[in-house]
Amino acid sequence: MFTGLSAFPLTPMNEQGINEYEFVRLVAYLAEAAVDSIGVLGSTGSYAYLNRDERARVIQLSVENAVGAPVIAGIGALRTRDVLANAERAQQAGASGVLLAPVSYQKLTDDEVFDLYATVCQSLSVPLCVYDNPGTTHFEFSDELHGRIAQLPQVRSIKIPPVNNDIDSAKERVTGLRKLIPADVTIGISGDAAAATGLNAGCDAWYSVIGGLYPRAALAITRAAQAGDVQQAKALSDGLEPLWALYREYGGSLRVAATIAEITGKVSQPCLPQPLKTLQAGDRKRVEQVLGQLGLE
Amino acid sequence: MFTGLSAFPLTPMNEQGINEYEFVRLVAYLAEAAVDSIGVLGSTGSYAYLNRDERARVIQLSVENAVGAPVIAGIGALRTRDVLANAERAQQAGASGVLLAPVSYQKLTDDEVFDLYATVCQSLSVPLCVYDNPGTTHFEFSDELHGRIAQLPQVRSIKIPPVNNDIDSAKERVTGLRKLIPADVTIGISGDAAAATGLNAGCDAWYSVIGGLYPRAALAITRAAQAGDVQQAKALSDGLEPLWALYREYGGSLRVAATIAEITGKVSQPCLPQPLKTLQAGDRKRVEQVLGQLGLE
Numbered sequence: 018m019f020t021g022l023s024a025f026p027l028t029p030m031n032e033q034g035i036n037e038y039e040f041v042r043l044v045a046y047l048a049e050a051a052v053d054s055i056g057v058l059g060s061t062g063s064y065a066y067l068n069r070d071e072r073a074r075v076i077q078l079s080v081e082n083a084v085g086a087p088v089i090a091g092i093g094a095l096r097t098r099d100v101l102a103n104a105e106r107a108q109q110a111g112a113s114g115v116l117l118a119p120v121s122y123q124k125l126t127d128d129e130v131f132d133l134y135a136t137v138c139q140s141l142s143v144p145l146c147v148y149d150n151p152g153t154t155h156f157e158f159s160d161e162l163h164g165r166i167a168q169l170p171q172v173r174s175i176k177i178p179p180v181n182n183d184i185d186s187a188k189e190r191v192t193g194l195r196k197l198i199p200a201d202v203t204i205g206i207s208g209d210a211a212a213a214t215g216l217n218a219g220c221d222a223w224y225s226v227i228g229g230l231y232p233r234a235a236l237a238i239t240r241a242a243q244a245g246d247v248q249q250a251k252a253l254s255d256g257l258e259p260l261w262a263l264y265r266e267y268g269g270s271l272r273v274a275a276t277i278a279e280i281t282g283k284v285s286q287p288c289l290p291q292p293l294k295t296l297q298a299g300d301r302k303r304v305e306q307v308l309g310q311l312g313l314e
Numbered sequence: 315m316f317t318g319l320s321a322f323p324l325t326p327m328n329e330q331g332i333n334e335y336e337f338v339r340l341v342a343y344l345a346e347a348a349v350d351s352i353g354v355l356g357s358t359g360s361y362a363y364l365n366r367d368e369r370a371r372v373i374q375l376s377v378e379n380a381v382g383a384p385v386i387a388g389i390g391a392l393r394t395r396d397v398l399a400n401a402e403r404a405q406q407a408g409a410s411g412v413l414l415a416p417v418s419y420q421k422l423t424d425d426e427v428f429d430l431y432a433t434v435c436q437s438l439s440v441p442l443c444v445y446d447n448p449g450t451t452h453f454e455f456s457d458e459l460h461g462r463i464a465q466l467p468q469v470r471s472i473k474i475p476p477v478n479n480d481i482d483s484a485k486e487r488v489t490g491l492r493k494l495i496p497a498d499v500t501i502g503i504s505g506d507a508a509a510a511t512g513l514n515a516g517c518d519a520w521y522s523v524i525g526g527l528y529p530r531a532a533l534a535i536t537r538a539a540q541a542g543d544v545q546q547a548k549a550l551s552d553g554l555e556p557l558w559a560l561y562r563e564y565g566g567s568l569r570v571a572a573t574i575a576e577i578t579g580k581v582s583q584p585c586l587p588q589p590l591k592t593l594q595a596g597d598r599k600r601v602e603q604v605l606g607q608l609g610l611e
Contacts, residue, residue, distance in 0.1 A: 032395055065419035066393045096363045097588035098329055122362035122417070122450050123590055124565055133589040153419050155452055268421055291394035292430040293420055 018087040018114050019146055019174030019203045020221045021053030022239040024228035025061040027275055028075055029284035032291060035071055039284045041082050043229065048084040050232035053222075053239075055083050058091035059116060060153055061226045061271060065093065066290040073106040080111035087113035089146065092137075093120045093154075100137055108143055115141065116176065118148035119156045127162050138171040146174035150207070152269065164197035172202060176224045179208025180215050184247075187211075187218035195219070209235075209270060210261035213254035216242030226270040227260065230278060231313045259307045272296055276304045315384040315411050316443055316471030316500045317518045318350030319536040321525035322358040324572055325372055326581035329588060332368055336581045338379050340526065345381040347529035350519075350536075352380050355388035356413060357450055358523045358568060362390065363587040370403040377408035384410035386443065389434075390417045390451075397434055405440055412438065413473065415445035416453045424459050435468040443471040447504070449566065461494035469499060473521045476505025477512045481544075484508075484515035492516070506532075506567060507558035510551035513539035523567040524557065527575060528610045556604045569593055573601045 026043040029036040047055050057079045058064035058072055067075070072090075079088045090112040092103035100117065107115050117137060119130045138145060147166055149158045166172060175198065180187035191204055198204075205222030206215025212223045216239060228235030234257070242250035263273045276295040278284040289295055296304055323340040326333040344352050354376045355361035355369055364372070369387075376385045387409040389400035397414065404412055414434060416427045435442060444463055446455045463469060472495065477484035488501055495501075502519030503512025509520045513536060525532030531554070539547035560570045573592040575581040586592055593601055 060420070095587075119589075120419070123357070123568055124449070125589060126565075126591075129589040129591055132591075136588070152421070268423075271420055290392075291433070292416075292422060292426040294423075294426055294429075 018054055018089065018144065019205060021223075021243065022228050022232070022236050023054040023056045023089060023205065023222055023224045024052040024232050024235065025056040025059040025224060025226055026229040027278055027284060027288060028058065028062040028067065029278070029288040030063070030290055031285070031287055035067075035075065036285060036288070037074075037078060040075065041078055043283065044079050044082045045084075047229065047232050048082065048086050050236065052086060052228060052232045052236065054087040054089050054113070055079060056089045056091075056116060056224055059224070060150060061229055061274060062091065063290055063293075064091040065120060069099070069102055069106060072103060073110050076107050076110035076112050089114040089116050091116045091118070091148070093118040093148065095120050095122050097133055097136055100133070101140055104137055104141055108141070112143060114144045114146060114173070116146045116148045118150050118154050120154050121156055125156050127159065130156060130158075131162065131165055134166045134169060134172070138169045141171045144173040145171045146176055146205070147172060148176045149178055150176070151178060160194060160197055163194060167198035167202045174203040174205055174222065176205045176207050177220075179211035180206065180218060182211055182214050184214055184218060187214045191215070191219045210254075210264060213238050213242060213250040217247045217250055226274050227257070230274060230283065234313055257311065259310055263304060263307055267296060267300065273304060276301060277308060280305055280308060315351055315386065315441065316502060318520075318540065319525050319529070319533050320351040320353045320386060320502065320519055320521045321349040321529050321532065322353040322356040322521060322523055323526040324575055324581060324585060325355065325359040325364065326575070326585040327360070327587055328582070328584050332364075332372065333582060333585070334371075334375060337372065338375055340580065341376050341379045342381075344526065344529050345379065345383050347533065349383060349525060349529045349533065351384040351386050351410070352376060353386045353388075353413060353521060356521070357447060358526055358571060359388065360587055360590075361388040362417060363590075366396070366399055366403060369400060370407050373404050373407035373409050386411045386413050388413045388415070388445070390415040390445065392417050392419050394430055394433055397430070398437055401434055401438055405438070409440060411441045411443060411470070413443045413445050415447050415451050417451050418453055422453050424456065427453060427455075428459065428462055431463045431466060431469070435466045438468045441470040442468045443473055443502070444469060445473045446475055447473070448475060457491060457494055460491060464495035464499045471500040471502055471519065473502045473504050474517075476508035477503060477515060479508055479511050481511055481515060484511045488512070488516045507551075507561060510535050510539060510547040514544045514547055523571050524554070527571060527580065531610055554608065556607055560601060560604055564593060564597065570601060573598060574605060577602055577605060
């Protein structure tokens with residue numbers, strides 16, 4: 018399940034609730050494109066802003082509309098108690114796997130993070146992907162800690178932050194981490210702009226934001242890399258450079274992806290939980306221009 | 315309300331719930347010591363880890379046991395919807411004021427933070443203190459943004475991060491910020507180690523962690539500074555240097571304060587929400603030694 022293209026859809030919402038119709042349409046589009054898995058309630062799915070019931074409903078809708086594609090569901094929360102409750106609900110709703118980031122308010126220690134994973138794994142009957150996202154959790158995993166956590170039997174994948182776009186240093190990163198973890202634990206790349214390099218450097222999966230909107234474009238990159246066509250994977254990714262430039266300019270992928278989804282009518286406006294906002298005015302115009310230039314579908 | 319010593323008690327809890335008896339005892343001790351206000355559900359009170367009902371209950375217990383001292387309640391949450399609900403419950407429960415930090419998962423923009431405060435202020439009938447704590451929120455206020463937010467009529471105080479312990483640069487910081495905000499908006503210092511310097515530099519309030527456990531020691535520093543006895547305030551604070559050293563060593567005040575509370579029997583062990591842990595083994599021994607050395611009460 019934790020290999021190939023894992024596409025992460027937005028969870029369209031406003032202050033009244035989740036737009037279930039639009040969410041289902043996003044999921045169905047991913048299933049139709051035959052992505053390898055659907056990653057709901059990731060950072061792109063705004064999991065941290067939703068309550069337990071909303072999260073359970075999102076997973077239920079995903080499983081119902083995934084046409085057999087495995088659904089991986091984010092279960093992160095500040096408190097272990099809530100992570101455990103989310104894990105239980107995710108399993109009940111039919112998630113095939115879970116994704117867990119060490120979300121923090123108070124900065125966490127390595128021991129606290131290890132114990133979080135150990136506690137959650139004890140209550141899990143589905144496999145878990147460790148979500149390493151220092152940009153949102155403000156927790157920096159050491160390789161030693163990744164190695165310890167990956168020994169837990171439920172852990173089957175690590176979602177790593179963007180690698181350096183230089184292929185040699187990316188290979189060094191992936192190979193170095195691989196040495197510390199069991200052979201059946203996969204490594205998945207996140208950060209769309211680094212995905213082709215990550216896959217070319219030996220990552221098993223791409224946990225993809227743009228794949229949640231344009232699965233065919235993300236699949237083309239993934240399949241090229243999987244077939245060993247390093248040049249093609251890189252060329253396809255380089256073709257999306259104007260999009261990666263928007264991510265860099267607007268502090269990450271979420272606001273850009275959500276703005277694209279609004280512009281293209283995939284979701285209603287607003288689609289993000291307040292206080293978050295999509296891009297407006299001149300910034301939105303820039304996104305429109307890039308979209309026109311790229312001709313994604 | 316937003317002047318003098320505002321003492322921030324812990325919210326003792328375990329995985330089953332809040333220890334109401336111990337919480338009430340902490341609050342009653344602060345009231346007895348005649349602190350100027352009681353700041354519940356601050357970072358020290360682990361607000362971010364509690365649900366709406368638990369927060370409302372904490373505020374209700376505080377108001378019932380504060381013997382007339384104003385209760386300031388933290389209302390922060392990732393989502394504006396939840397901040398508004400917390401604000402409503404806090405007012406219903408009798409809080410005299412609220413404290414709001416721009417908690418983040420996705421990094422926030424200045425406009426998003428301004429709109430958060432503007433939206434919340436529209437629904438408030440009690441005054442608000444802006445909680446500037448980049449260590450936990452990962453949001454850096456610019457002075458310009460502080461100035462804009464402080465114009466909102468409900469805003470009456472800003473809780474600023476630690477100032478530099480050099481008195482001249484602290485004065486420059488406080489004076490600089492003061493120029494940008496209305497005259498009736500107070501500035502309060504946080505970061506216990508910088509409190510004497512902050513008060514000596516012109517801060518109106520100390521939002522105090524150690525004051526939540528040892529109100530008399532914190533009041534002595536506060537009253538000296540308020541009386542203009544700069545040397546005495548500084549000397550009293552310098553006397554607590556071994557405690558400030560523990561804060562520095564263990565990544566902030568929360569784990570140290572919680573460990574002290576456990577060691578002294580003010581709260582049961584464990585008292586923090588998992589995954590957070592108090593200090594154990596050799597680290598705990600060091601806290602015990604410092605406590606023995608300081609003789610606080």
